[in-house]
Amino acid sequence: MPFLLSALVxxxxxxxxVTRAVAIHAxxxxxxxxxxxxxxxxxxxAPFAAILEVIVYAGAIMVLFVFVVMMLNLGRPDRLRENSWIAPRGWIGPGLLAALLLAALADALVVAAPDGGPIAVIDTRQVGLALYGPxxxxxELASFLLLAGLVSAFRIGRHIRGEDAP
Incomplete structure (x- = not known):
């Protein structure tokens, strides 16, 4: 049940x-x-993969995305944009989905392995050998791709605001 609920969320x-028009809501x-x-x-x-997912993607990459959105600063004045971000309609959907995840996580913590056997745990050594081996x-290409995306977003944002130097 926790797997199905988490997958559906x-x-x-x-x-x-994909369907949100406001970048912060997305x-x-x-x-x-x-x-x-x-x-x-x-x-x-795979608890180690789960922790890496939270630290790397939900943490570091999301900070990068929010930084890019703030850096682009397209369009409306700051006060109007911030008021639209604080509006409850922008937080209701993610809040409900996060509550469903919390319920699934609580259920997963209570329920043991389905077959009663031990669960294979992936340790840091295996992940390190896989990532920095083959x-x-x-x-490294993924890190260059992220850097190129950041530079491109900055350049496009400056062009849209009319700050490009000839």
Whole structure:
């Protein structure tokens, strides 16, 4: 049950990310989707992958996304934009999905393994060997891709606001 509930929350939150017009609302749903994915990892017996999901994606990457949104500062004055972010209608959906995740997590903590057997745990050594062994090039390419996206977003934002120097 926790797996199904977490998976449904992840799918619904991801759908909401794609369909939101306001970037901050989409980011709120993205945080919920990433937390739901971490719950799925935990239920599947990969607590280390779940913790990495929360720390790296729901933490660091989301800070980067919020930084880019703040840096672009497109359009309306700050006070009007901040009032729209604080509006309850922007927080109701992510709040409800987060409450569902909390219920699934509480249920997962109470229920033991379905078959009663031990759950295989992935440790840090296995993850490190996988990431920096055969996939070291992919990890480095992903970091360059994130940097290129940040620079592109900054350049596009400056162009839209008319601050580009000829």
């Amino acid at each position: 992840a799918v619904w939150a991801t759908f909401m990310v 980011l709120l749903y993205l945080v919920v989707a990433l937390l739901a994915l971490a719950c799925v990892f935990d239920v599947l017996g 996939y070291v090039l992919m990890v």
